[in-house]
Amino acid sequence: MMDGSEALEDKLLGRDQSEHVNKDLKVRVWNESKILWRIASPAMITRVATYGILVATQSFMGHIGETELASYAVIQIFLVRFANGIVYGMASALETLCGQAFGAKHYHMMGIYLQRSWIVVLCTSVILLPVFIFTSPLLKLIGQEEELAEVAGKISIWFIPILYYFVFSMTMQKFLQAQLKNIIIGWLSTASFVIHLILSWLFVYKLSLGIPGAMGAMIISTWTMVIGEFVYIFGGWCPGTWKGFSMSAFTELWPIAKLSLSSGVMLCLELWYNAVLVLVAGYMKNAAIAISAFSICLNITTWELMICVGFLSAASVRVANELGRGDAEAAKFSTIVNLSTTLSIGVLFSVLFLVFSHVISYAFTSSAEVAKAVSSLASLLSLSVLLNSVQPVLSGVAIGAGRQTLVAYVNLASYYLAGIPIGVLLGYVANLAAKGIWIGMLCGVALQTLALLWITWRTDWKDQVERASQRLNKWLLPPSEDKTNHA
Incomplete structure (x- = not known):
């Protein structure tokens, strides 16, 4: 007889008797689509809200002063993206571990995996601290003007609490997401964004607190979300997967660290790719126009990418759940439905951007020259x-x-051995400017996509089930043994 957690999982994943009886393809697609959107929607909301907090803070910084705005932009584009890439990447290892454990019904292990991830990612964040503490001398070392470097150094100190917000929030998001409880994250992130706007208006406009006001508002709003996640997990809403703190969390840390490192490298190579290309664009003759056009196109694709990142989360959860459950065909079927859904969304947005390319840039700029440069990139943007x-x-x-x-190697080859060199050659040698850099970026993404499509197509799903089973059994602790180790 199934316990409450198993019955809940079967209900969430749509495993009712009618599905076993009715093998109609439309029913299967409909059921799978409901599950995918259930996971993807809160993930989209969370990403949009989190990104919105950074953008809103930049806007308020612009009302403090031009130097403050430029300094914040430098910190956000390079330092925060660098740290966020590492933390987000390492936290994504939980998508594999918790997702497969949930599918295999090893519910008690999910809380232990979360605690192990906290230990590994917290240690990593300590290594990152000097970059935030010594930002000013580092920026001066690479040739940034002294005033900008000094202000950026002050702002970077305020970002240290945000670094630890990334650590706890991202790991808890993966933990909740793996068990299909991430709707709470969507609500918390939305509330956090609203709180941020109110506090920023109060601290910057009404109280004129300057940088401390803008950054203080960000810290309070983001940590409100973290506290909400702690309350949800510790308060009894995850009874099957959170059993309390355990000494077992200090065992098997090296395998977790290796998987986290692989995840970190994989996503960092991807997240830093655009930042490197923006840096490359900054050395062109007409750099202001090139960077403006390039950044507008990146903003457009980033917002659209938020939707697809939601489906990235859905894909990782569904594949991990089904591999952990031992159902190779279900993992394969979920992949096909997910790809079909996002491709349909991509075609729709691609056509819209192509049709409205001549006017869409005016949402970001009033410069006719920049708008013309963006319009010239319309087909590439699409x-x-x-x-x-x-x-x-x-x-x-x-x-x-x-x-x-495996994907880390693909990203390294596609982006840094192909995409960036091609962009530099076309942008500088062939004098195609921003268009040449964008073509290089497209070549890198296209090469990566083709490689991942081939890898996915050639995947032996039954072999992946065996690998998942071996990984889970290797680190599995009996529930009775685990209970004796709880603090």
Whole structure:
């Protein structure tokens, strides 16, 4: 007889008797689509809200002063993206571990995996601290002007609490997401965004607190979300997966660290790719126009990418759940439905951006010259949107299967050995400016997408089930043994 957790899982995953009786393809697609949207929607909301907090803070910084705005932009584009990439990447190892444990009904292990991830990622964050503490001398070392470097150094100190917000929030999101409880994250992130706007208006406009006001508002709003996640997990809403703190969390740390490192490298190579290309664009003759056009196109694709990142989360959870459950065909079927859904969304947005390319840039600029440069990139932007609808899902499938190391090699080769060199050659040697850099970026993404499609197509799903089973059994602790180790 199934316990409450198993019955709940079967209900969430749509495993009722009618599904076993009715094998109609439409019913299967409908059921799978409901599950995917259930996971993807809160993930989209969370990503949009989190990104919105950073953008809103930048806007308020612009009302403090030009130097403050430029300094914040430098910190956000390079330092925060660098740290966020590492923490987010390492936290994504939980998508593999918790997702497969949930599918295998090893519910008690999920809380232990979460605690092990906290230990590993917290140690990593300590290593990152000097970069935030010594930002000013580092920026001066690479040639940034002294005033900007000094202000950026002050802002970076305020970002230290945000670094630890990333650590706890991202790991708890993966933990809740793996058990299909991430709707609470969507609500918390929305509330956090609203709180941030109110506090920023109060601290910056009404109280004129300057940088401390803008950054203080960000710290309070983001940690409100973290506290909410702690309350939800510790307060009894995850009875099957959170059994309290355990000494077992201090065992088997090296395998967790290796998987986390693989995940970190995989996603960092991807997240830093655009930042490197923006840096490359900054050395062009007409750098202001090139960077403006390039950044507008990146903003457009980033917002569209938020939707697809939601499906990345859905892909990793569904594949991990089904591999942990031992159902190779279900993992394969979920991948196909997910890809079909995001491809349809990509085609729709791709056509919209192509049709409205001549006016869409005016949402970001009033410069006719910049708008013309953006319009000239319309066809490339449209193709980027299409590729962005497929690539994240394939990455999510790889995360769900625990194949982060393989994808890290693919990303390294596609982006840094192909995409960036091609962009530099076309942008500088062939004098195609921003268009040449964008073509290089597209080549990298296209190569990565094709490689991941081939890997996914050639995947032996039964072998992945065996690998998942071996991984879970290797680290499995009997529930009775685990209870004796709780603090």
